[in-house]
Amino acid sequence: MATYSTNEFKSGLKVLLDGDPCSILENEFVKPGKGQAFNRVKFRNLLNGRVWERTFKSGESLEGADVLETDMEYLYNDGEFWHFMKTDGSYEQVAADKNAVADALDWLKEQDVYLVTVWNEAPISVTPPNFVELEVVETDPGLKGDTAQGGTKPATLTTGAVVKVPLFVEIGEVLKIDTRTGEYQNRVKK
Amino acid sequence: MVGNNWQPTTDNSLLQARARLLQQIREFFYQRQVLEVDTPLLASAIGTAPALDPVRALLKNDAGHEQEHFLQTSPEFPMKRLLAAGSGPIYQLGKAFRNGEAGRKHNPEFTMLEWYRPGFSMEQLISEVDELFATTLDLPSAQRISYGELFMTFLDIDPFTITLPALHEVAKLKLDVEIETASIDLWLDLLFSHCIEPELREPVCIYNYPATQAALAALDQDEQGRTVARRFEFVAGGLELANGYYELTDSREQRRRFQADQAERQQAGLPTYDVDEYLLAALDHGMPNCAGVAVGVDRLLMLQTGKNDIRDVISFPVDRV
Numbered sequence: 001m002a003t004y005s006t007n008e009f010k011s012g013l014k015v016l017l018d019g020d021p022c023s024i025l026e027n028e029f030v031k032p033g034k035g036q037a038f039n040r041v042k043f044r045n046l047l048n049g050r051v052w053e054r055t056f057k058s059g060e061s062l063e064g065a066d067v068l069e070t071d072m073e074y075l076y077n078d079g080e081f082w083h084f085m086k087t088d089g090s091y092e093q094v095a096a097d098k099n100a101v102a103d104a105l106d107w108l109k110e111q112d113v114y115l116v117t118v119w120n121e122a123p124i125s126v127t128p129p130n131f132v133e134l135e136v137v138e139t140d141p142g143l144k145g146d147t148a149q150g151g152t153k154p155a156t157l158t159t160g161a162v163v164k165v166p167l168f169v170e171i172g173e174v175l176k177i178d179t180r181t182g183e184y185q186n187r188v189k190k
Numbered sequence: 191m192v193g194n195n196w197q198p199t200t201d202n203s204l205l206q207a208r209a210r211l212l213q214q215i216r217e218f219f220y221q222r223q224v225l226e227v228d229t230p231l232l233a234s235a236i237g238t239a240p241a242l243d244p245v246r247a248l249l250k251n252d253a254g255h256e257q258e259h260f261l262q263t264s265p266e267f268p269m270k271r272l273l274a275a276g277s278g279p280i281y282q283l284g285k286a287f288r289n290g291e292a293g294r295k296h297n298p299e300f301t302m303l304e305w306y307r308p309g310f311s312m313e314q315l316i317s318e319v320d321e322l323f324a325t326t327l328d329l330p331s332a333q334r335i336s337y338g339e340l341f342m343t344f345l346d347i348d349p350f351t352i353t354l355p356a357l358h359e360v361a362k363l364k365l366d367v368e369i370e371t372a373s374i375d376l377w378l379d380l381l382f383s384h385c386i387e388p389e390l391r392e393p394v395c396i397y398n399y400p401a402t403q404a405a406l407a408a409l410d411q412d413e414q415g416r417t418v419a420r421r422f423e424f425v426a427g428g429l430e431l432a433n434g435y436y437e438l439t440d441s442r443e444q445r446r447r448f449q450a451d452q453a454e455r456q457q458a459g460l461p462t463y464d465v466d467e468y469l470l471a472a473l474d475h476g477m478p479n480c481a482g483v484a485v486g487v488d489r490l491l492m493l494q495t496g497k498n499d500i501r502d503v504i505s506f507p508v509d510r511v
Contacts, residue, residue, distance in 0.1 A: 028293060028294055029291070029294070031291060031383070032379050032430065033433050035379035038383065052366060054365075054366040054367065055367045
C-alpha cells in the first residue's frame with residue numbers, strides 16, 4: 001500500500017494509524033512563522049468510530065489503508081452474520097459481523113442498498129441510506145382524524161427500532177425515517 | 191479539469207477591502223515620512239532558518255548558464271543593506287514566498303509589509319505597530335505579555351527552565367503527538383501553536399523570546415537576568431500578525447547564527463544554502479541600530495473581514511495559479 005505524506009492528507013483519505021484503518025476528516029497546517037511546521041489532523045477510526053486529533057511534524061507520512069466503500073444489497077441474517085451482495089452484477093457476497101452492522105442494525109431491510117466499508121476484504125462498517133421506509137408492527141391505536149394535533153407516541157418497526165410517531169399512525173403503515181436522526185418523516189402510500 | 195477554478199476565490203468586496211488596506215498602509219507611512227522601497231524578489235542567497243523552505247528560481251547568467259536563485263522569503267536582507275547604505279526609515283509592501291506553506295492561514299505566496307526604524311527601541315516599534323493596527327483595522331492596543339508570562343498563564347510552565355522530559359509530558363497531556371525530538375523549541379512551538387495561539391482573540395504582543403528562538407533579533411537580559419531575544423510578535427483573532435526584532439547588527443554574531451542554522455539543516459537532512467555575504471558585508475560596514483517588523487497583510491485582511499480561511503482574501507490561492 002502506498003504511503004502518504006502530511007501534505008497529501010485530504011479529507012476522505014484512508015490511512016493506517018496504530019494498526020487501525022482511519023479516515024481523515026480534516027488536515028490543518030499549523031506553523032509559527034519562525035518555527036516548526038505541524039499538521040493537526042482529525043481522524044475517524046473506522047473500526048470504533050472514535051473521532052480525534054493527532055499532530056504530526058509536517059513531512060511525516062502514514063501508510064494507506066486498503067479500504068473500499070461499496071454499495072451492497074442486504075440479503076439476510078443467519079443468526080451470526082449479516083450477508084450483503086455487491087450491486088455491480090458480480091453477485092459477490094460478504095458477511096458482516098455484529099460490530100460492523102451495529103450502526104445500521106435499526107434500519108436494515110432486505111433488498112435495500114447500504115454503503116459497506118470493506119478493509120482488507122472484510123466489512124468493518126455498514127452505513128444506511130439517509131432515508132429508509134419501514135413498516136409499523138406495533139403502536140397504540142391511532143386517533144382518527146387527528147392529523148393536525150401535536151403529540152407523539154412510540155411505534156415499533158419491522159427491524160425492532162422504536163421511533164416517535166404522530167398519534168394518527170397505525171399498525172401496518174409504512175413510514176419514511178431519517179436514519180441520521182432516527183426521526184419520523186412521513187407516511188408512505190402503499 | 192479547470193471547471194470553475196478559473197474564477198477568483200474572492201468577491202469584489204474583498205478586492206476593495208484589500209485595495210483600501212494597502213492604500214491606508216501607504217498613507218500611514220507617508221504621514222510618518224517612512225520611505226517606500228521596492229527591493230528584488232529574486233535573491234542569490236536566502237535566509238538560512240531551518241523552518242523556511244524557499245522557492246527556487248533558475249536564472250540565466252551572462253554565459254547562458256542557469257544558476258540557482260530564490261524567491262525571497264522576506265525582504266529583510268536587501269532592506270538591511272539599504273539601511274546600512276544610509277536609507278533612513280523604510281517600508282516595503284510586496285510578495286514573499288515560502289515553499290510548502292499552504293493551509294487555512296498560509297499561502298506559499300503572500301503579501302508582506304516590512305518596515306525598519308533606525309533609532310527606535312523595540313518598545314517604540316511595538317507602539318507603532320499598535321498605531322498601524324488601530325488606524326487600519328480599528329484594533330484596540332495590544333496587551334503586552336512576555337513569552338515567559340504567556341506560558342505561565344496558559345500552561346503553568348516556565349519555558350526558560352523546563353526540562354525536555356517535563357515539556358514532553360505536558361505536550362502529551364494536552365495533545366495526541368508521537369514526535370521524537372530533542373528540541374525544546376519544537377515542543378514550545380507545538381504548545382504555542384496548538385494551545386495558546388488559538389486562544390488569543392484580543393490583540394496581544396508577546397515579547398522577549400528564548401535566545402534559541404532569536405532568529406535575527408539582538409539578545410539582551412530581562413528583569414530576571416535571563417538572556418532573551420529582543421523579539422516580539424502580535425497575535426489577534428488566533429492569527430499571528432506580526433514578527434519583529436530589535437535588530438542584530440553584529441556581523442560576526444550574524445555569521446555564527448547562519449552557521450548554526452546550516453548545521454541544524456545538515457542534521458535534519460535539509461538542503462543547505464550559501465550564507466548571504468552581501469548582508470554580512472553590509473553589517474560589517476555598519477547598520478544603524480534599529481527595530482524592524484514584518485506583517486502578514488493577508489492575515490490583516492482575514493481579521494478585518496472576519497474570514498476564517500486565507501483563500502477567501504487572496505484572489506487566486508496557490509492551487510489556482
